Amino acid sequence: MTITRRNFLRQAAGGTAAAAACATLAPSPAEARDNLKVPEKAIGLLYDSTLCIGCKACMSGCKDANNLPLEDTIGEKLWDTPLELSGKTYTVIKIYQHGTMANKDKAENGFAHIKRQCLHCVDPSCVSACPVSAMQKRPEDGVVTYNKDACIGCRYCVAACPFGVPQFQYDTPKPEIAKCQLCKHRLAEGKIPACAEQCPTGATLFGTHQALSAEIARRKAMKPGEPNLFPRRTIDSGDNHEKAAAEYVDHVYGEKDAGGTQVRYLSGVPFDKLALPVGLPERSYAADSETLQTTLYGGLILPGIALAGLVAAAWRGSKTHHDDDDQGGQNHG
Amino acid sequence: MVNHPIPSEVARRLQKPRDGHAAIGGPLFTPFTLALGVLIAVAMYFLAQRFIYGLGAVTNINNGYPWGVWVVWDVVIATGFACGGYAMALVTYILNKGEYHPLVRPALTASLFGYSLGGLSVLIDLGRYWNFWHILSPTYAQPGSVMFEVAVCISLYVVVLWIEFSPAFLEHLGLKDVKAKLNKVMFIFIGLGVLLPTMHQSSLGSLLVVYGYQIHPLWQTPLLPLLFLLTAICMGFAIVILEATLAAAGFKRDIGPELPLLSKIGKIIMGILVAYLVIRIGDLIVRGAMGTAFTSGTKSVMFIIEMALFAYPVAVLSKPANRARLSRLLAAAMSMLTGAVLYRIDAFLVAYDTGPGWSYFPSAPEMLVTIGVIAVEVLAYIVFVRKFPVLPGHSTTAAAE
Numbered sequence: 001m002t003i004t005r006r007n008f009l010r011q012a013a014g015g016t017a018a019a020a021a022c023a024t025l026a027p028s029p030a031e032a033r034d035n036l037k038v039p040e041k042a043i044g045l046l047y048d049s050t051l052c053i054g055c056k057a058c059m060s061g062c063k064d065a066n067n068l069p070l071e072d073t074i075g076e077k078l079w080d081t082p083l084e085l086s087g088k089t090y091t092v093i094k095i096y097q098h099g100t101m102a103n104k105d106k107a108e109n110g111f112a113h114i115k116r117q118c119l120h121c122v123d124p125s126c127v128s129a130c131p132v133s134a135m136q137k138r139p140e141d142g143v144v145t146y147n148k149d150a151c152i153g154c155r156y157c158v159a160a161c162p163f164g165v166p167q168f169q170y171d172t173p174k175p176e177i178a179k180c181q182l183c184k185h186r187l188a189e190g191k192i193p194a195c196a197e198q199c200p201t202g203a204t205l206f207g208t209h210q211a212l213s214a215e216i217a218r219r220k221a222m223k224p225g226e227p228n229l230f231p232r233r234t235i236d237s238g239d240n241h242e243k244a245a246a247e248y249v250d251h252v253y254g255e256k257d258a259g260g261t262q263v264r265y266l267s268g269v270p271f272d273k274l275a276l277p278v279g280l281p282e283r284s285y286a287a288d289s290e291t292l293q294t295t296l297y298g299g300l301i302l303p304g305i306a307l308a309g310l311v312a313a314a315w316r317g318s319k320t321h322h323d324d325d326d327q328g329g330q331n332h333g
Numbered sequence: 334m335v336n337h338p339i340p341s342e343v344a345r346r347l348q349k350p351r352d353g354h355a356a357i358g359g360p361l362f363t364p365f366t367l368a369l370g371v372l373i374a375v376a377m378y379f380l381a382q383r384f385i386y387g388l389g390a391v392t393n394i395n396n397g398y399p400w401g402v403w404v405v406w407d408v409v410i411a412t413g414f415a416c417g418g419y420a421m422a423l424v425t426y427i428l429n430k431g432e433y434h435p436l437v438r439p440a441l442t443a444s445l446f447g448y449s450l451g452g453l454s455v456l457i458d459l460g461r462y463w464n465f466w467h468i469l470s471p472t473y474a475q476p477g478s479v480m481f482e483v484a485v486c487i488s489l490y491v492v493v494l495w496i497e498f499s500p501a502f503l504e505h506l507g508l509k510d511v512k513a514k515l516n517k518v519m520f521i522f523i524g525l526g527v528l529l530p531t532m533h534q535s536s537l538g539s540l541l542v543v544y545g546y547q548i549h550p551l552w553q554t555p556l557l558p559l560l561f562l563l564t565a566i567c568m569g570f571a572i573v574i575l576e577a578t579l580a581a582a583g584f585k586r587d588i589g590p591e592l593p594l595l596s597k598i599g600k601i602i603m604g605i606l607v608a609y610l611v612i613r614i615g616d617l618i619v620r621g622a623m624g625t626a627f628t629s630g631t632k633s634v635m636f637i638i639e640m641a642l643f644a645y646p647v648a649v650l651s652k653p654a655n656r657a658r659l660s661r662l663l664a665a666a667m668s669m670l671t672g673a674v675l676y677r678i679d680a681f682l683v684a685y686d687t688g689p690g691w692s693y694f695p696s697a698p699e700m701l702v703t704i705g706v707i708a709v710e711v712l713a714y715i716v717f718v719r720k721f722p723v724l725p726g727h728s729t730t731a732a733a734e
Contacts, residue, residue, distance in 0.1 A: 129479070
């Protein structure tokens with residue numbers, strides 16, 4: 001018996017058609033998983049770069065509230081000086097600088113601040129990637145939480161996050177994933193996240209997703225240069241300060257990026273200058289990945305069909321030539 | 334002398350009645366096994382550091398490149414190398430080509446150790462390894478995760494491989510009844526033994542879909558699972574050619590009897606590779622990403638090297654005269670394997686861009702641990718064939734040569 005390619009392919013079509021189909025079927029629209037939606041009682045943060053003065057009170061408040069150790073990057077062991085998110089740092093203020101740095105919130109010869117932290121995606125890649133439900137999105141308020149007691153430390157979330165947020169601890173035998181959980185322990189006590197609590201200018205503002213959307217619309221409608229009131233901590237705190245409105249770029253970061261986020265950003269300089277990935281699709285990567293998985297393995301239908309075909313083929317094979325040599329070839333007629 | 338799988342030896346059975354497998358015996362302590370022992374000891378030293386001080390004490394992985402060689406080589410590539418059993422089972426039992434039967438057992442043995450070690454070495458890399466069982470527990474499992482699917486399928490496949498292989502043990506333990514009963518239902522495990530690698534080898538590619546823009550468009554595509562599957566099957570066939578050649582060279586044996594089989598395998602590889610290249614390039618054109626093959630610096634260079642390594646075997650194997658020559662078959666198989674290894678390294682590491690400021694190249698201790706894992710695999714194989722009836726009875730003479 002010879003095995004030509006045509007023969008091989010024909011037999012393959014018979015024996016493993018379903019298995020092959022598993023892999024070749026393009027995701028069908030009918031089974032496509034849509035982006036998850038913003039939960040009804042979603043909460044989040046608005047970070048307005050034009051209000052931020054770079055005082056880093058939020059960073060200090062975050063370390064305090066979450067019992068995080070100091071991080072020393074300049075060798076003085078005196079200050080907390082993280083430069084990036086890390087296993088010890090859930091949030092960090094970074095700065096964009098250009099030329100003379102004369103103009104705040106301008107790309108040319110200017111500077112601007114950016115607060116890095118978990119964006120609490122509407123449809124998070126980390127939650128979709130996590131094999132053991134350690135990363136979860138709370139259905140009620142949409143906070144993306146992490147449970148170290150479930151985590152196996154595979155770091156798929158670290159790799160998958162489009163914003164580079166989850167940080168693994170490489171310097172300990174009992175590592176955890178470090179990531180902002182919107183101070184869920186403070187929320188449970190009726191408090192607001194520590195960073196918003198500490199912010200002296202209201203650059204980091206806590207609120208419901210809906211209320212923050214209204215606040216974003218209000219700020220975008222402001223005339224640049226005209227004085228306006230800006231609330232601190234929460235929108236209805238009543239603690240306002242007056243400031244000339246800045247000129248915002250026409251992009252509310254997190255409105256649609258990668259399916260949207262519950263932490264959103266306003267800025268006077270384009271977001272690619274603030275080291276946030278721009279040009280992300282509106283469809284979430286989690287939806288892409290899970291659509292593929294559901295198409296191939298949904299209800300174990302395709303694998304079931306494939307297995308039936310394979311077992312039948314193997315059974316037919318076992319009739320024509322017995323595979324166990326150790327029975328003295330009794331089945332070899 | 335080391336005893337590698339000896340397909341050429343096994344192939345002799347084609348010409349004579351089958352008369353069972355036998356342990357080939359021989360010394361367990363040889364210069365080669367001792368060298369393996371040293372490599373394993375070195376790996377253990379660094380592993381101790383890893384478990385005492387954390388992953389960062391030994392590896393160069395970081396939050397920009399959280400997966401290094403312990404994932405990309407030890408699991409993604411090593412299980413590809415271990416696809417020999419899968420590929421041979423596919424043609425022998427599913428396509429019912431009994432003529433390939435002699436090549437199944439040695440291939441299956443290599444798969445057994447490749448997968449078992451691949452599965453175990455995951456524990457080294459898991460930061461919170463003591464929770465590893467969560468992935469198989471309904472309380473924690475998250476079926477939407479590609480990683481979950483890969484982990485379940487690899488775990489099940491390791492079990493299936495051991496069941497497929499258990500007749501060798503059962504005979505050793507004198508459990509003839511159990512063995513006879515098992516053989517009656519073996520076709521179920523053979524079916525599973527083809528389904529499970531189909532699922533997880535493709536899913537190793539699917540792992541990258543959720544990375545989105547972080548994977549360069551030359552590699553990021555919804556067809557990743559198909560491309561990973563096709564190359565995994567090709568790796569399986571190419572490994573069979575490589576194993577046969579190594580055995581023939583190592584034991585100064587005439588490879589003549591099995592050359593016809595190997596040349597047919599060469600033809601299969603060619604067919605699958607043609608499909609792979611058509612799909613891969615077609616997909617790039619459809620997605621409008623073909624241009625980036627020439628404009629993306631290092632990534633373009635790596636892509637072009639990959640394509641050359643896949644195209645070379647097609648060119649060589651398309652000539653029947655070349656398929657009849659072992660040297661050409663081997664060159665094609667080696668090129669194919671290198672291409673498939675590079676494809677996996679590129680997709681997981683080179684194409685992965687997580688933002689400015691991050692870089693990764695494995696540290697020496699990190700690579701020594703990977704080498705130690707390979708040494709465990711080879712040593713286990715040697716002990717296995719010496720102590721258990723794995724290879725055909727006749728191989729004793731060959732082993733003594």
